[in-house]
Amino acid sequence: MGKVYVFDHPLIQHKLTHIRQIETGTKDFRELVDEVATLMAFEITRDLPLEEIDIETPVSPAKGKILSGKKLAIVPILRAGIGMVDGILKLIPAAKVGHVGLYRDPETLKPIEYYVKLPSDVEERDFILVDPMLATGGSAVEAINSLKKRGAKSIKFLCLVAAPEGVEEIQRHHEDVDIYIAALDEKLNEKGYIVPGLGDAGDRLFGTK
Ligand code: PRP
Ligand code: URA
Numbered sequence: 001m002g003k004v005y006v007f008d009h010p011l012i013q014h015k016l017t018h019i020r021q022i023e024t025g026t027k028d029f030r031e032l033v034d035e036v037a038t039l040m041a042f043e044i045t046r047d048l049p050l051e052e053i054d055i056e057t058p059v060s061p062a063k064g065k066i067l068s069g070k071k072l073a074i075v076p077i078l079r080a081g082i083g084m085v086d087g088i089l090k091l092i093p094a095a096k097v098g099h100v101g102l103y104r105d106p107e108t109l110k111p112i113e114y115y116v117k118l119p120s121d122v123e124e125r126d127f128i129l130v131d132p133m134l135a136t137g138g139s140a141v142e143a144i145n146s147l148k149k150r151g152a153k154s155i156k157f158l159c160l161v162a163a164p165e166g167v168e169e170i171q172r173h174h175e176d177v178d179i180y181i182a183a184l185d186e187k188l189n190e191k192g193y194i195v196p197g198l199g200d201a202g203d204r205l206f207g208t209k
Contacts, residue, residue: 001171003178005043012039016160016182020198026207030083033132033160033205036182037087040158044128044180045092070126073098073119077131077143080201084130084158096125100143104136109192111142122151129155132201134162134181135194137169144174160201161185163194 018024019032051068054061072095076082085097101115119125127147134140140157147155155177157170162181165188170179185194193199203209 001175004167004171004184005178005180006184007040007043007180007182009039009043012036012182015039019160020196022199024204026204029204033083034087036160037084037130037158038090040084040180040182041088041091041128044156044158071121071124072096073122073125073127075100075118075127075129075143075147077102077129077139078115079103080133080205081129081131083132083201083205084160088128088130088158095128098127100129100146102139102142104139104192109136109138111139113142113146116146116150118147118150118152122147123153125152126154127152127156128158130158132160132205133194133197134159134166134170134179135188135192136163137166140166140170141173144170144177148174156180161194161197163188163197 015032015036048070049068050065052063052065055064072092074085074088074095075098076085078099078101096119098118102111102113105112129143144155157177158180160182162184167179170177185197187195189195
């Protein structure tokens with residue numbers, strides 16, 4: 001079964017509290033999501049492989065460690081995942097960016113796919129799939145299906161706020177996918193919103209509604 005990592009770093013928790021607050025407006029919401037995404041990228045890249053190289057410092061020859069050229073791809077689930085991309089790219093600027101477009105039908109809560117564009121060398125890349133919200137898990141499961149169908153072999157799922165139902169749904173369908181979250185919330189309400197959650201992530205990011 002895929003592992004679940006909850007990032008309890010104080011900076012992540014502090015910023016997430018402001019993201020949740022109803023009085024936080026679109027500009028601050030967007031900036032905070034961007035900042036938390038950067039902090040989460042720092043944690044999620046902990047296991048990137050390194051290689052040793054010979055360098056010269058101003059004082060002497062030395063051994064240095066650099067990233068060993070692992071190919072990464074970030075894939076936001078549209079729309080709200082877009083809010084996390086730049087924050088991650090600040091730390092791993094060489095990553096390619098794909099997109100999976102899905103929305104939840106408001107009646108059935110089932111995901112509907114409307115767009116997919118991935119880097120061409122899918123099989124060689126490690127994917128970080130990003131979406132601020134993991135609610136029923138339908139969107140994440142469908143997005144992972146979409147990546148795997150196109151050849152993706154290694155996928156991590158990164159989100160801000162998850163409901164237990166969503167975590168279980170990913171674990172049930174995709175036991176090879178680890179989940180990285182800033183907070184595991186209590187439950188879903190009757191409309192499929194995470195409680196306490198942060199509301200509609202897409203609307204709060206883009207000022208719609
Ligand atoms: C939100 C959110 C996730 C999805 C999570 O997107 O960004 O993609 O809901 O819900 P689930 O786990 O129950 O599938 P939404 O469908 O509102 O689309 P949007 O980002 O275009 O607003
Ligand atoms: N999508 C959101 O944006 N928020 C939720 O609470 C659930 C799904």
